[in-house]
């Protein structure tokens with residue numbers, strides 16, 4: 001048997017042993033039906049469970065920290081729609097704001113007072129941003145921010161980091177070339193190599209590569225876009241020396257530093273990841289910021305912002321074109337505003353961060369007790385955990401290290417938890433999210449499920465080890 005086949009059969013065996021309470025026949029039927037009319041049965045690839053195998057659960061409804069699938073089974077939700085649901089599902093203040101806004105009209109294609117209010121609210125919480133433009137998705141926001149950076153600097157090149165995701169604009173679907181002087185390669189069919197010729201891909205947290213790239217091409221670099229805490233390779237913090245050097249190099253070479261805070265904004269702290277870097281590195285600010293997820297509270301809304309000097313390059317004031325039929329949609333802005341107001345309540349982030357830390361600490365404790373090597377980390381309401389190869393392994397610092405962690409154990413754990421009613425993200429390279437609706441009861445239930453699940457994972461790992469012995 002090949003290693004992959006062995007791994008797959010071990011995962012299947014672990015899944016077979018776990019107690020799937022309730023089954024998922026309705027999701028199976030819906031998935032079969034969906035695959036006839038929607039490519040892969042899903043409208044965004046990670047939802048298809050390809051990384052972990054099995055049938056994606058079709059969700060029927062949600063409330064507080066819980067989801068219910070089409071079979072009526074309840075799950076504790078640690079995905080939170082991939083980040084937006086920081087208040088949990090169906091928060092009364094948010095629902096009321098959305099219902100009231102919907103009654104007044106779904107879309108006007110004309111300016112509204114609420115867009116101004118939302119912009120003012122974001123600016124109040126993020127001092128580096130003097131003006132902001134609202135759009136409908138994180139992809140659109142990151143793509144527009146890069147166009148603006150290129151227009152404002154008159155340069156073409158951009159730097160991104162391996163493992164960071166900034167949406168699916170052509171120029172960003174790139175993996176590193178063979179060396180710093182070579183072009184990156186498209187990671188998607190349909191992206192011509194010429195389209196990514198200006199994209200330089202570097203390793204996250206690698207100061208030497210940064211120095212080298214700026215030394216080689218500094219005068220041509222329009223911008224560097226970075227997830228300040230990477231949530232698209234599980235959960236990896238940018239180190240302080242890396243961030244400090246990045247800031248210095250951008251300033252020295254006239255390149256704009258773009259913080260993609262689509263995931264971290266209003267999630268790791270009220271002022272986003274940039275407020276945490278400013279605490280550690282006094283005076284630190286990015287030049288531009290991209291937001292999404294929490295600022296829409298679960299509705300399609302995202303934004304990009306910067307100083308007035310940079311933003312005035314945008315149409316209708318300046319030569320950089322950007323537009324959107326549904327930008328600043330009245331219902332989405334109502335949802336976002338209500339969400340941003342709730343997260344400003346005193347103590348909100350202290351409680352959220354405390355619960356998230358407790359969640360991760362309990363998972364790590366359960367893993368230790370089961371003899372399964374695991375490490376994890378969190379900030380605010382965002383977290384990650386990794387099945388490492390040995391107990392000595394530290395938290396991964398870049399994409400290569402994340403992908404070297406134990407995918408087989410992650411997948412087995414994912415399914416064992418799903419069967420026990422705990423819904424973590426279905427891929428080892430995704431971050432997790434805790435909401436204000438998750439309380440002690442949900443966290444304790446998660447720990448109890450994890451103790452059972454990790455015992456299964458450990459037992460099968462030991463058995464597989466025995467079988468491999470001659």
Ligand SMILES: Cc1ncc(COP(=O)(O)O)c(C=O)c1O
Pocket residue numbers: 082136137138139140142165166167168227231232260261262263292293302
């Ligand atoms: C950091 C980051 N930037 C951009 C995006 C793209 O956002 P959207 O999916 O709304 O297009 C995502 C999506 O997960 C993200 O995590």
